[in-house]
Amino acid sequence: MPASIAGDDFRAPGVELFDFPPLWPGAPYWLTKPVVLAAVGVVLLCALAWGAFARPALVPRGLQHLGEYGYLFVRDQVARPFIGADAERWMPFLLSLFSVILLWNLLGVIPGVQFPVNAHIAFPVVFALVVYVIKLYLAFRHHGVGGYLKSLMFPPGLPKPIALVLYAPLELLYTFVTAPFTHAVRLFANMFAGHLLLAFFSAVGFWFLVEQPTVLGVPVGLLSVAMAVVMTALEIFIQFLQAFLFTMLAAMYIGNALHLEH
Template identity: 80%
Template sequence: MVNVNVPVADEFQAPGVGLFDFPPLWDGAPYWLTKPVLFAVVGVMLVCGLAWAAFARPKLVPRGLQNAGEYAYEFVRDQIARPFLGRDAERWMPLLLSMFVLILLWNLLGVVPLVQFPINSHIAFPVIFALVVYVLKIYLGIRHQGLGGYFKNMMFPPGLPKPLAIALFAPLELLYTFVTAPFTHAVRLFANMFAGHLLLAFFSAAGFWFLIVHPTVPGSVVGVLSVAMAVALTGLEIFIQFLQAFLFTMLAAMFIGGALHPEH
């Protein structure tokens, strides 16, 4: 039977969506000037600083930051840009490399002590990235194919019977291009960062509660298991943070490549 007289303070309170609500940095500051915005700006400045340090004075034999920067460049070029952009890969590398590194850094802030918040778990940031890619895709498609050619290539691919295209394929393709694609592009990144942060917060809070705040013999077992899960999930989260940066940038390259080369 539950003891209704036990105060709430003596019960474990699981973290909720309140983890993602941040007040302004100081009283009177704009409502949007919060911790995630501050660290988003810091992340941008850090990426710019690292790029400058790595490539401002390149050496024939790369070392240090230049070596790391070249590895990152080659990874994005060979695994993301070239498979989808072909001969245009080098032209789009500044955008794709910057996008990959910044998204990855913003994700990794979720496991950095004292920060411990992945910037992309706030939906506004993935949405801005997705909208940039979306507008660029539409612009490039119309510029390279013409307005009529863009919609024709999108809705009526060669070899598909016209009645089938009109009745089924064209409406679905319009829905995908203008609604589903940009929506899923943003939400995939946001949802993974949101869920990962919530899980890490839950197991960390459970371990702290049962081992430090309210230690008991039975609770210590739960606390140790919670800490072990938090450690394991941190390793998994780092992998997912890298994977989501890769997938987001890969989809951006795919959208740009499709606009430039609709025949593929």
Template identity: 30%
Template sequence: MSESKEEKLDVIHHLLDTQTIQIFDWSYTLPTLEIPLMGEVYTLPITKNVLMMWIAAGLMLIIFPIVCRQKSLVPTGLRNFFEAILVFIRDDIVYSNMDKEDGKKYLPYLWTLFFFIFFCNLLGLVPFAATATGNIAVTATLALISFLFVHISGIMKNGLVTYLKSIVPHVPLAIWPLLLIVEIMGHIIKPFALAVRLFANMTAGHVLIPVFLSFIVSLTGGLPAYVGYPVGILPLFMAIAITLLEVLIAMIQAYIFTFLTAVFMGMALHPDH
């Protein structure tokens, strides 16, 4: 098989975070920013994932001010779509895991977290784009931010000493050291699970789509058209089905990440419960 043929069947290339945007035979290399700081010059390469995150943030900055300008009592159009999601997050995710007083403080963060992940997930379905949430560094950073929000909110609500005491429940002194280790490991594993879950789910779907598309080339190569076309239909339909499923998964994964963050935050705010 020639080198060009191998490149066409490459199902991993579009998952790599590179500075090159490749659209068929056209390619563009994203620039590298040079940031002077304290006498040193630091380079910040603009990769496809960085670009997708900027686009996701830009969409949020454009869409939500437009939605907020609508003053009618009955929401319509774009506002109706987003308001339904915003209310669902507020009532069924935030207020169900913490009281309204605390929920109002952290609702903006949880709204932002949901839509940022959701938009990044959807942008990954755009042909020749990239899935920022398919990068473990991105999901780990989001998990770390949520981890800080969880513990800082607990400390602000209960005080540092009370919060630290609440990490281990009231147990006999003999097993207290063992439970301390278990609880600390649990607090470390929670953000790790958030990061890996989002990364794995977004990567898996984006691997399956090009795999099924590559089956079309593999199965129909060398076959006459009247045989190749019927053979290639099944992999094509499977790729379309996975793509439609990815749209649903994009929202589900954003929901799960936001929901678990709210759950962990509610546990930190009210450790006695």
């Protein structure tokens, strides 16, 4: 950006947005803003669930209607297509996973909070590891270690020499390394990039309209504010989409572990 427009003091937001010190001097190193937001989000989600289903009515209204719609969405779009007959058994886990991820994502567009918890890599990693452990536990329990590995390495119809040399190493690498890694990074990267873009357009708009308004800078500031509004709407969609995709992949992994033919 030309110095005549931006001035010499403007600094675009960077990765320092994600560097959170302890809340006060002497506080535990882990007690940071993302941790507090995560805890508050879980408490808020529990309160919403209690408000929705503490006294369920025959004809749902308000929070109960919203809660039932969320349940039906996860059941019909996530659990049943990938888990099948065992879907209802896994609904508490999948619904909780979808709800907390979505709520933590939406914190990124709430004024005064404005940080999606899942933009901190530790939280998606924990979610992915939980799903990964469940997947391996179910696969080993239902099919045995040998049976599960055999199904991965030697699919029906593929000659065993080719499977052993080419297919098996790639499939084992994907199952035990790539899949859990990408499961976490997909959610983290989208929340990280979205937060950074919103911060950038907001900072540019504030700089040119409030801090250093100039004849050339005001149009840039107005455009940046408009972009921030558009990006906020897009970010809300992406936040919902990423919660859906993460939960869908979790259901797919569980379904594959239970039913190897899938």
